[in-house]
Amino acid sequence: xxxxTEIQTTQVYQVFIKATPERIxxxxxxxxxxxxxxxxxxVESTYEPxxxxxxxxxxxxxxxxxxxxxxxxxxxxxxxTWRSLYDDELASEDESRVTWEIEPQAGGYSKLTLVHDQxxxxxxxxxxxxxxxxxxxxxxxxxxxxxxxxxASWE
Amino acid sequence: MTIWSRILIAVEDDDRVFxxxxxxxxxxxxxxxxxxxxxxxxxxxxxxxxxxFGAMKHLRVLAEAGLVVTRRSxxxxxxFLNPVPIRLIHDRWIHKYxxxxxxxxxxxxxxxxxxx
Numbered sequence: 001x002x003x004x005t006e007i008q009t010t011q012v013y014q015v016f017i018k019a020t021p022e023r024i025x026x027x028x029x030x031x032x033x034x035x036x037x038x039x040x041x042x043v044e045s046t047y048e049p050x051x052x053x054x055x056x057x058x059x060x061x062x063x064x065x066x067x068x069x070x071x072x073x074x075x076x077x078x079x080x081t082w083r084s085l086y087d088d089e090l091a092s093e094d095e096s097r098v099t100w101e102i103e104p105q106a107g108g109y110s111k112l113t114l115v116h117d118q119x120x121x122x123x124x125x126x127x128x129x130x131x132x133x134x135x136x137x138x139x140x141x142x143x144x145x146x147x148x149x150x151x152a153s154w155e
Numbered sequence: 156m157t158i159w160s161r162i163l164i165a166v167e168d169d170d171r172v173f174x175x176x177x178x179x180x181x182x183x184x185x186x187x188x189x190x191x192x193x194x195x196x197x198x199x200x201x202x203x204x205x206x207x208f209g210a211m212k213h214l215r216v217l218a219e220a221g222l223v224v225t226r227r228s229x230x231x232x233x234x235f236l237n238p239v240p241i242r243l244i245h246d247r248w249i250h251k252y253x254x255x256x257x258x259x260x261x262x263x264x265x266x267x268x269x270x271x
């Protein structure tokens with residue numbers, strides 16, 4: 001009944017966060033924040049369109065993702081390609097796309113929407129990232145709202 | 156904003172999710188989107204034995220709880236399952252009460268099997 005019967009080529013994640021778009025933008029782009037909710041990943045990027053956005057394992061021994069910034073409009077919109085390198089099976093799949101949208105809301109809230117799409121040529125990636133994005137988004141919300149990382153449930 | 160008003164907002168968010176889930180038609184709709192995401196109202200409506208208006212009403216409750224997000228694709232409005240509110244309910248309500256006991260049982264099982 002609940003088995004996935006078809007490849008999801010577009011995945012959407014949305015959450016309301018009690019923070020300004022600027023703070024959420026920082027949490028998405030500053031390495032010292034990212035490592036706290038992104039499985040300890042060490043990210044490197046200037047966030048200029050056309051430049052790389054790479055992430056490394058916590059000990060920097062292994063390149064985890066090799067992405068390219070497509071569009072950056074701080075603090076509202078960031079688009080980058082996605083290629084998982086942490087698993088050989090995923091690394092051989094086609095590149096997909098990740099879009100972060102931040103919209104200010106009433107009462108000091110912002111709406112964060114993450115869309116991972118163009119997954120047509122990356123079915124295994126689609127399957128693997130689904131649970132990961134959930135942990136990342138709920139961890140990001142907790143970090144921005146409380147200043148504390150969510151208990152490291154991937155460890 | 157005081158701690159208390161933040162707690163109240165969190166409670167209201169949880170309420171909306173629990174209420175949205177407390178209906179078999181809405182759970183049915185979520186399961187259909189889980190199988191195949193990004194569907195139009197017409198597609199979803201064809202899975203239900205009710206009027207278009209009835210289907211829209213249920214989808215609105217799911218959208219207000221944040222469980223369904225709509226996005227435009229050309230001329231179509233597509234409905235997507237948003238699993239984040241369920242994850243937050245899990246973090247707040249399921250993990251706290253269930254995980255520790257389940258892992259204690261799992262440890263007991265391992266211990267008994269090793270010593271037995």
